[in-house]
Amino acid sequence: MLTTLPNLLNSKNQLKALLETALKAEGEIDRSAASDAVYDWIDQLHQQLTSDHLAFSRLQLENEELEVELADTRDWEVEEKNYTLHRLKTGSYVYCRVTPTHNAISDYYLCATCFMNKVKSILQPVHKAFECHVCNSSIQGLPLPKPTIEML
Structure with a gap:
């Protein structure tokens, strides 16, 4: 997952390196290649964020279901007595x-x-x-x- 702190720092460093390469690029071909690399990185980031968002949504739903189950169990324990x-x-x-x-x-x-x-x-x-x-x-x-x- 991208959302861990080490992964975020690594991603920041990757983007920084890509942007520095793009700024130092001389000539149209080098700038185009550097620009493509930045856009590829952004696309990968977008895919990862979408995946993380879906995983987070599933975890939220699972958490809500567990909270309902826990409340039902507590209610049953009271009723059972x-x-x-x-x-x-x-x-x-x-x-x-x-x-x-x-x-x-x-x-x-x-x-x-x-x-x-x-x-x-x-x-x-x-x-x-x-x-x-x-x-x-x-x-x-x-x-x-x-x-x-x-x-x-």
Whole structure:
């Protein structure tokens, strides 16, 4: 990359040498050759700057994506603390909401597989099982009691 300090100093020295050669050139052919050398150097510099600009733009985009990912991870870490792994009477595991007193209480269950993948998927009761509509898992368990107005 041209944008390192040693490369910039080297480029400055190259341009200085080319300009000195152009100023000292005698005759039309020497001036034309020196002028061509300066224009070639400028063209190479332009190509390098364009390349550096594209690389910088890609790095900015990647940085923005990483910042969003970091914010999502922090949000998940906060949200994750509101749930605990709970064993149903059938032996299946689900995640349920935790109260401030750390009692596992919930009128819904979350799929343990999805939860481990940072996805909150509410298990849907189907007969005497629960189904996850995200990962299609089926979990044996007794249906939850119907929520009352007080629970909502």
